[in-house]
Amino acid sequence: MNRRARQCGIGFAIPSAIVKNVVPALIKDGKYVHTWLGISGTTLVPDLAKAMNLKEDQRGALVEEIIPNSPAQEAGLHGSSQSITIDGHAVNVGGDVITAIDNQTVVEMDDLIAYLARSTKVDQKVTLTICAMENRNRWM
Secondary structure, three states, X not given: OOHXXXXXXXXOOOOHHHHHHHHHHHXXXXXXXXXXXXXXXXXXXXXXXXXXXXXXXXOOEEEEEEOOOOHHXXXXXXXXXXXXXXXXXXXXXXXXXXXEEOOEEOOOHXXXXXXXXXXXXXXXXXXXXXXXXXXXXXXX
C-alpha cells in the first residue's frame, strides 16, 4: 500500500437527539442557542470527596464557579469556596455537588452536560438534586 494513500481513521459522531434539536433551529434562525446553567465544574472523584468530608463513593458534578446573572446564581447554587492541594495539585472544594437533574443521576460532569444538550430547551426549568455543603469554610 502506498504510504500516502493511508487514512488516519479519525472521525466523530453527533448524537441524533442533538441533531434533531440543532438542525431545525439552524434552518429557521441561522443559529442555535444552547441551554446552560451558568456553572463551571468538574467530576467529583474520590480524592475530592474525601477532602470535602463526603463519603469517598459520593459522585456528581462539583460546582466550582457560578457565572454572574446566570440561572445557577438565580437558583442559589454555590461554587467552590476554597482551594486545597491534593497530590501537589491545587483543587477547588466547597461547592455544591449536583447528583441528579430531573431525577436523572449525575455521576460525572459529562452526565450533566449531556442531559442539558439532549433533553432540555432554552428557558426550560429543571430540577437539580444537590449535595450542599453545610459548612463551606471547613477546609481552611
